[in-house]
Amino acid sequence: MDPIFMSPVKTALQHMSESVFIGLCDKLGTSQLVAMKRDVVDMMDMLDNQVRTNDENSVIWSGSHKEGFRLEGSDIDYMSWPNNYRVIWELSQSQYYNTHRLTLILSDCSDSPPGFTLLYLLSPSMDRQVQRACVIMNNRHLISSSEYRRTWCSVVYSDSIEHGPCASGVSDGETEYDIAHCFVSDFWPQPATVWIYRCHSWPQPHIVDDIVKNGCHLVAIGHTLGNHVHNEWRISFSLAEFKLVCAMNHCQFLTYGLLKLCLTEIMNNGLSDEDKLLCSYHMKTAVFWVIQQNTLQQWCPQNLLECFWVCFKLILKWVYEGVCPNFFIPQNNMFLSKVHCETKHQLFIRLYGLYEKGLAFLLHSPSIRSCIINVFHNPHLSICTDEHTLISEAEFDIELVKEIHTYGSLLTPNLETYMRYLHTIEQMIDSPLLTQYQVLILQKLTASVLQNTAFTFYMETYTHKNKLRYRADKISCHMLKLAAKFGYITDMMYIAIYYYKTLRYMKALSIIEMTKVKLAQPYVMYWYDVDREMYTEAVGGQPWSTKMRHAVVGNVTLNNKIHYISELIPEQQSAQQNEEPVLFIPPFILLYMLKILCYRHVETSRVQTALNDLQTLVHYDQGQLIPSPYRDISWQILGICQQVTGNLQAALYSYQQSLGQRPFNKIQMATEMRIQGNCH
Structure with missing residues (x-):
């Protein structure tokens, strides 16, 4: 020592x-x-992977983010592989598969450095990416790692670059990601067999068994000193390493x-x-x-x-x-x-x-x-060093809200997919193996699925006959009200949006006022900020489902493939063209916008008061109700409201201010269009 x-x-x-x-x-x-x-x-x-079909790729988080780290500046790592391919290590393993449904790939490590292998197709592939990556070696079809990597970067992720075995790029303007496209093997690789017998004291036997039965992955990169550097694949133990870190x-x-x-x-x-x-x-x-x-x-x-x-x-x-x-x-x-x-x-x-x-x-x-x-x-x-004394209940809840905010939305505007999600959630929610945090994320995801389903259902039945449309409307309203029981305070806003969309302005205003009262409570948590003492006094010790409904405020996220408010369609289209899947809107901004739009139809004398409130909020907020990333959409919405009420000069100023903000929501095209088309 x-x-x-x-x-x-x-x-x-x-x-x-x-x-x-x-x-x-x-x-x-x-x-x-x-x-x-x-x-x-x-x-x-x-x-996600239970919902995916055999024709879709499985995608999982990997790396330090999955391990539990949230270090500033860290990349977000993913692994993706096709569900209809399996790698085997010897031909006898093919007996365990239905080769009519799965394409088998044989690994051959004999001419590669330790930890690397060549992958040979055992039957023709119908997948275009795999076909493009195949080369002939020893009269067999070999899947070239370099060609496979290049195909994914050039065809699937056109804005990404090759980074090691990954397609690398930037999402939401600032977060770097690495996606490793690979193949999966259900079998533990033969070159790592000795590892099993080396585990005497750590990890425990049941963890070793779990690791081995989950196999490994093959990622698309060869050894720089190998004989087949452009064709070899690296054996990846990413899932095994995650289980070891958890151990x-x-x-x-x-x-x-x-x-x-x-x-x-x-x-x-x-x-x-x-x-x-x-x-x-x-x-x-x-x-x-x-x-x-x-x-x-x-x-x-x-x-x-x-x-x-x-x-x-x-x-x-x-x-x-x-x-x-x-x-x-x-x-x-x-x-x-x-x-x-x-x-x-x-x-x-x-x-x-x-x-x-x-x-x-x-x-x-x-x-x-x-x-x-x-x-x-x-x-x-x-x-x-007692960990229970190191973090307060409020601080822990803030961290939990950050995680739910990251994962608690589903974006596919497809009724069939939403039904699969609801069915899968229904099967999972009663599992005794789930932790309380996993139940919570399922709860929030259920709210998201119901909201997206309600609006998608309305869009698909809008042109139907009156009786069918009436039934669809009842179902959509029921789903949105149910979602509000699962989610945050701000999930009530989707009901107000729906009522505005379906011309029920007084009902929308009623929901808006109810939401406004709840948002005004001094103990609510928004953007990871809260009065710790008041929060603890109000909801401390209560179940998290209660805290979510009564004390947590989130942004309103509008799926850009679903049109919610006609006045925001240009912004959604602009964001979508820039590959931004959602608009993030501060709830207080959307609340005033809906008030202005509804009052225009039922009580015009109150429009100006609501507009003044919105203008004061946007002009003078110091980041409390409008976090910095969302100032682009906030100025934009103020401009829209000024424009629809006839004040074009003020609208022009607001749009110019929106252009000067950080382009978080990618709405610049819509802003420029509004300036050129309506404010000159």
Whole structure:
């Protein structure tokens, strides 16, 4: 053991470890928060893939987001594979499949580096992407990884670029994504068989069994030093790694998180992308090896820094030797193509310089510097590492709302698909295996499905005869009212929108007034902001379904393939042409818009008052009711309302202000059209 961890210094280090543990819980989440985030993502993966047909691709979240991290600037990673293909490792495995429904692919590792393989089609493929990727080798149809990758980037994701095995791009103007298109194997790969027998102490046998029975994936990238670099596929253990991360205790998870932070903020700080030889995957691999080799007797808050140091030294050793063994296939040296010769020497010098500083080099990390300094300044400070005391009920609820906001909408305007979702949710909701957070996301998704179904149903029956239209209207109204019982306060707004769309202005105004009263309560949570004390006093300790209905406010999201309000159709079309699936509208903005539009038909004397209220809100709000990303649509709606009431000069000013905002909703085309067509 390093002298730095021996008494009497060890007591001070334990104190510092506890402080860093608290800081990492604040930065990365307590064990309960991390479990909640995983549960929600897991549920979305499960639901989406149960609804998909055999002709569609399965898509799952992967990488650090799925593991429970929410680090600023991190990419969002996905894996996608066709459901009608399966990879087998030997021909005898074909007996388990109906080859009339599935196309089989044979993996051949004999002429590839460890961890890589060639994929041969065993029967002709009808899939155009697969056909384009096939080349002839040894008189057989080989699926070329480079051609497959190129096909997906050029045909399916025209605005993306190739990034390793992925199609990489940017969504909503700021979030980078990587989608790895791959094939799935239901069988555990033969080159990783030894791993099963290596798991004596970690992970537990039932986790090993679960990992093995779920097989693996093959992602479209070859080994740069292999014989068939353009045709080989890498064996991916992404799902297995996720299960291993979930098998970590929280100290192990935070150690992994601390390594990721140090990688970004210290090890790779100031380096160009080409010079960043270490990646997050190397950090995760180091933690896996240290846990399995039982190098540390105890992973707990008091020795978190010792755990970190052991992992860091292992990485340093790997760099010195130029060998980073893959956790599942150790013969696969993940440093082989990048970390060698001069690059290895330079990286070792950089890391050894950090090693010589000892744990003091962590002071260079902005994320945890204050945790260490606090202990230096207050050596006798009492530190409680009980996670239950680290986050309040209100703070936890804010984090939960963030997760629900991310996943709680469904966008496909297709009645058949919505029916499949409702049927699947109905089957899943009573499962005793669901966590409370998974039930909540299903509840919010149910509201979303019902709302989209109601408007889609109305659109498809609008031209029918009166009797059929009347029945469809009753069904749509019932679905929207039911959705309001499952969702947030603002889910009532969809009822008001529907009443306005169907010319029932007084009913719409009645719903608007009811919603306005609820929105005015001092304890409501909007845009992750809330008066913690009033919130806790009002709904603290109550079931989350109650909190959602009475204390949570969300944005109104309009699916751009469904026309809700005729006055907003140009904005939806503009956003859709820019591949933006929804409009995000602050509820307070839409509330005033609906009031103005309804009053124009039933009580014109009140139009100006409502317009003044909307104008005051847009002009003077400081981000409380109109978050910064939504100022484009807020100025736009003010302009629309000014235009329909005849004040073209004011409308022109509002549209110009909308153009000057961050183009979050991608409505600039509609703004320019309105300026040119109506305000000059």
